[in-house]
Structure formats: C-alpha cells, structure tokens
Amino acid sequence: MPAPFLDAPFTIAGEVVGSRLILGSGGIPSLEVLERAIIASGTSVVTVAMRRLDPAAPGSLLDVLARLGVRVLPNTAGCFTAAEAVLTARLAREALETNWVKLEVIGDEITLLPDGSELLRAAEELVGDGFVVLPYTNDDPVLARRLEHAGCAAVMPAGAPIGSGLGIGNPHAIAMIAEAAGVPVVLDAGIGTASDAALAMELGCAGVMVASAVTRCRNPETMARAMALAVEAGRAARAAGPIPRRYHAEASSSFHNMAGLAREAAGETSLAPSGQRRR
Amino acid sequence: MSNVVTLVVNGEPQEVPAGTTVAGVIAFIAPSTRGIAVALNGGIVARSTWESTPVAAGDHIEVLTAAQGG
Numbered sequence: 001m002p003a004p005f006l007d008a009p010f011t012i013a014g015e016v017v018g019s020r021l022i023l024g025s026g027g028i029p030s031l032e033v034l035e036r037a038i039i040a041s042g043t044s045v046v047t048v049a050m051r052r053l054d055p056a057a058p059g060s061l062l063d064v065l066a067r068l069g070v071r072v073l074p075n076t077a078g079c080f081t082a083a084e085a086v087l088t089a090r091l092a093r094e095a096l097e098t099n100w101v102k103l104e105v106i107g108d109e110i111t112l113l114p115d116g117s118e119l120l121r122a123a124e125e126l127v128g129d130g131f132v133v134l135p136y137t138n139d140d141p142v143l144a145r146r147l148e149h150a151g152c153a154a155v156m157p158a159g160a161p162i163g164s165g166l167g168i169g170n171p172h173a174i175a176m177i178a179e180a181a182g183v184p185v186v187l188d189a190g191i192g193t194a195s196d197a198a199l200a201m202e203l204g205c206a207g208v209m210v211a212s213a214v215t216r217c218r219n220p221e222t223m224a225r226a227m228a229l230a231v232e233a234g235r236a237a238r239a240a241g242p243i244p245r246r247y248h249a250e251a252s253s254s255f256h257n258m259a260g261l262a263r264e265a266a267g268e269t270s271l272a273p274s275g276q277r278r279r
Numbered sequence: 280m281s282n283v284v285t286l287v288v289n290g291e292p293q294e295v296p297a298g299t300t301v302a303g304v305i306a307f308i309a310p311s312t313r314g315i316a317v318a319l320n321g322g323i324v325a326r327s328t329w330e331s332t333p334v335a336a337g338d339h340i341e342v343l344t345a346a347q348g349g
Contacts (some may be wrong), residue, residue, distance in 0.1 A: 023349075024348065024349035025347040025348060026347050026348040026349035027347070028347060034347070047348060047349060048345035048346060048347065048348050049346050049347065049348020049349075050316070050343045050344070050345065050346070050348075050349070051343060051344070051345075051346035052289040052290070052341065052342065053289065053308060053309055053315060053342045053343065053344045054346075055295050055308055055310060057346075060314075061345055061347060062313065062314045062344075062345050063348065072345065074345065075348055075349070077348050077349060087321070087323070091316040091317075091318060091323055091341075091343050092316065092345075094316035094317075094323060094325065094326060095314050095315055095316035095343060095344060095345065096314060096345060105293060162349065163349075164294070189349075211349030212349065213334070222318065274340070
C-alpha cells in the first residue's frame with residue numbers, strides 16, 4: 001500500500017469543511033443523479049440557489065442534502081446589484097439557517113462575470129451583518145485582496161466564465177491570488193474537466209468548486225469522482241514541490257560513468273554541434 | 280367591504296380571506312415551512328413573526344426556498 005497523502009484539514013472561518021471539492025447542484029438532470037454525484041465526489045459542501053417556491057417541484061433538494069449530511073451553501077446567483085444580493089443572502093439565512101453565503105453579484109448575462117464594485121459593497125455589508133462571505137470574484141489579485149480586507153472568509157476567483165468549461169484562462173493571476181491570500185482561495189467557475197481542477201490546486205488554491213463540469217457532462221457520477229481525484233492529485237503535487245520549469249533538458253539518467261562506445265560505433269555521427277554535446 | 284383580498288404571491292395573483300397573515304399565505308402554497316423564507320414588499324419577514332404579520336390587498340409576497348444552483 002502506498003502511504004496516503006496527509007493533508008492539512010480544509011477550514012473556512014475556523015470551521016473544518018472536509019473535502020476540498022465544493023459541488024454546485026445547478027444543471028443536474030435529476031435529484032437521483034445529484035445524489036450519486038455528491039456521493040462520488042466526496043464533497044462536504046453543496047451550493048444551492050434561492051428561488052420561488054414551486055409546489056409542483058418533484059422531490060426535495062433539501063431532503064437529499066440533509067440525508068447525505070452535506071453543508072448547504074446558498075448562493076446569490078442571478079443578482080446584479082449589491083442590494084439584491086444582500087436581500088437574497090438574508091432570505092437564505094432565514095430559510096436555511098446558515099450564515100454562510102456564496103456571494104455572487106454579476107455584471108451582465110453574457111459573461112456572468114462579477115461586478116467588482118457591487119460585489120465589494122455587498123461583501124462589506126454582509127460581513128458587517130455577521131455573514132461568512134465567500135465571494136465569487138474575478139481573477140483579479142487586487143480585488144481579491146480588497147475582498148479579504150473587507151472580511152470575507154474566502155475568495156472564489158473565476159478560472160473562466162461560468163459554465164464555459166474553458167478551464168483556467170489566466171493561471172498566473174490565480175497563482176498570484178493564492179500566493180497573497182490569507183484566506184482560502186477556492187477556484188470557482190470555468191472548470192471543464194479534471195485536469196483543470198488539478199491545475200487549480202497546483203497553482204495553490206485551497207479548494208475547487210465545480211457545477212456544470214459535473215452536472216452537465218454525460219456521466220455526472222463518474223466526473224464527480226474524477227474531480228475528487230484531480231483535486232487530491234493537484235493538492236499532493238503542490239505539496240510535493242514540483243521541479244522548476246527549465247528551457248533545456250536535464251537528463252534523468254546520469255552521464256557519469258557513461259561507457260566509451262561513441263568512438264567504436266562505426267559510421268555514425270552525431271547531428272548535435274560539438275558545443276551542444278553533453279560531456 | 281370585501282371578504283377577500285388579492286395579493287401577488289411569487290408573481291401570480293392570489294386571493295386570500297381578509298385578515299390573513301403571512302403564515303396563512305404560506306399555508307396556501309407551501310407543503311411544508313421547512314427551508315422557506317418570505318419577503319413582503321421587498322422586506323424580509325422573520326419566521327418568528329409570520330403568524331403576527333397581516334397581509335393587505337396589493338401586497339407583493341415572495342416565498343423562496345433552495346433550488347438547484349451553482
């Protein structure tokens with residue numbers, strides 16, 4: 001048996017969260033598929049949106065989440081202003097008896113990217129009102145710092161637009177955010193497949209949030225498992241201290257005590273200029 | 280004086296007896312009160328005051344709960 005990778009617990013606002021993979025429930029074809037995906041993902045936190053009660057809705061999402069013992073994290077998806085997001089967060093707290101909120105204030109319907117100024121304003125107000133605020137933000141290190149200074153318990157930068165599956169468009173920005181942050185950085189939005197999640201962790205993120213990549217793929221249960229493995233692999237790789245990138249090769253087999261065969265190999269000449277021959 | 284007032288509940292007209300409270304409105308549309316929050320004319324009505332908060336003709340009421348969402 002290989003030794004397991006012993007990771008530090010993932011904590012937000014002083015609470016041990018558990019899995020570093022957060023799952024969004026949006027876009028899943030049914031509650032049955034959602035349940036299997038949650039189990040396969042091993043996640044401890046599942047996000048939900050606040051919407052008008054639909055008496056005709058089949059089954060209860062909250063019943064499924066309660067049965068699985070996962071934390072319900074309400075979001076403010078669909079809000080375009082700080083005022084709307086703050087009201088939605090307060091309604092969520094009332095409905096779900098949690099003061100945690102994934103704060104989303106978007107700028108437009110085409111990109112669904114955060115509106116930085118409205119987001120910061122909403123974050124300040126909700127922190128002041130006792131919320132544990134997890135803001136969905138841009139891949140902007142300065143805005144991330146502002147949100148942290150406002151008292152947010154984590155920052156959740158976008159890798160790419162929500163639902164795009166484009167992965168991490170600006171890995172350098174994500175790495176800069178992760179390096180500077182004193183709160184957990186959870187990559188949110190843009191993840192398309194498992195390698196994107198692994199990359200997020202390798203860049204220094206403390207966690208990854210996925211929704212569409214799991215819920216809208218052909219087999220959500222299998223992708224959920226793949227994401228869990230990728231998050232663990234990326235985290236372990238980061239902890240292992242990867243080799244620095246370099247321009248030229250570095251032989252993994254030593255040239256030391258290399259046999260003197262080159263002179264004996266009749267009729268063969270190296271294409272490499274003599275200056276580039278290793279000695 | 281009518282015995283019935285018309286509200287707007289989750290965007291749809293809803294007739295309720297005069298003197299109905301927020302709790303009464305919820306009972307009309309929700310199978311259970313678990314996981315529900317209510318906004319009355321844009322302000323939150325705390326669960327503890329549902330029974331004591333009356334509604335009036337033309338009130339806009341939003342009854343929200345958790346739905347699938349990223």
